[in-house]
Amino acid sequence: MCGNNMSAPLPAIIPAARKATAAVSGGSRGSEGTLGPLLTTAPRAGLASRTAWRPVIFLHGLGDTGHGWAEAFAGIRSSHIKYICPHAPVMPVTLNMNMAMPSWFDIVGLSPDSQEDEPGIKQAAENVKALIEQEVKNGIPSHRIILGGFSQGPISGVNRDISILQCHGDCDPLVPLMFGSLTVEKLKTLVNPANVTFKTYEGMMHSSCQQEMMDIKQFIDKLLPPVD
Numbered sequence: 001m002c003g004n005n006m007s008a009p010l011p012a013i014i015p016a017a018r019k020a021t022a023a024v025s026g027g028s029r030g031s032e033g034t035l036g037p038l039l040t041t042a043p044r045a046g047l048a049s050r051t052a053w054r055p056v057i058f059l060h061g062l063g064d065t066g067h068g069w070a071e072a073f074a075g076i077r078s079s080h081i082k083y084i085c086p087h088a089p090v091m092p093v094t095l096n097m098n099m100a101m102p103s104w105f106d107i108v109g110l111s112p113d114s115q116e117d118e119p120g121i122k123q124a125a126e127n128v129k130a131l132i133e134q135e136v137k138n139g140i141p142s143h144r145i146i147l148g149g150f151s152q153g154p155i156s157g158v159n160r161d162i163s164i165l166q167c168h169g170d171c172d173p174l175v176p177l178m179f180g181s182l183t184v185e186k187l188k189t190l191v192n193p194a195n196v197t198f199k200t201y202e203g204m205m206h207s208s209c210q211q212e213m214m215d216i217k218q219f220i221d222k223l224l225p226p227v228d
Helices: 068-075 119-139 177-190 210-223
Strands: 038-041 052-058 083-087 090-093 097-100 145-151 164-169 198-201
Touching: 052 068, 052 119, 068 083, 083 119, 164 177, 164 210, 177 198, 198 210
Parallel strands: 052 083, 052 145, 164 198
Antiparallel strands: 038 083, 090 097
16 A cells, blocks of 8 residues: 655656645755756766766646655666756735645646646746757657656646656545546547556555556656666
8 A cells, every 4th residue: 555745756657636736845946937956966976978868857846846856766767867956936816815836837736627837838948948848959859758757747748659657546636546547548649549547546545655666667767768
């Protein structure tokens, strides 16, 4: 059985979440509309060049920072993987009485028909695109980069051949499992359904567990093997 109070990452590619809230925690912050400082967990020594690195860009949830995610991934990191965990900009969030907190975009409500912050979502996508472009400038092919996120920090791809791992706790009180099921069905209309994997974890709430982290590690190592 899974479940703990750690705000750790769910999936390596797509979170089993539509919208969610999380506790506010400290950390470096940026200004509204821009990324905060990047928190990078570099590969271990021994690689010949940066082009041998394989980046995983992972976005934290609402009110959080990249610190916890970098620590969580350190426990499953392979020697050639570089984790990039940016901090979201600080902005007022409508859902939380306009309190200012780290957030990738505004959240108005949690119901399926709630209004979406389309401009904010587009800006967040541009921020992620900039991170990818920087890695490409460093010599990493774009198809050798994994994108991921927890709760509010989901990433979706337009490439129909992209592989997706989506994970969800069956006891999540913030993002019901129903949202995860709706998400995976939508994803299967956007990409090759055979490339979408949906895993659920008994007893897991809005957090993570060891079994899930091992599933993530297996997924990452399969898609991003070391360079010979």
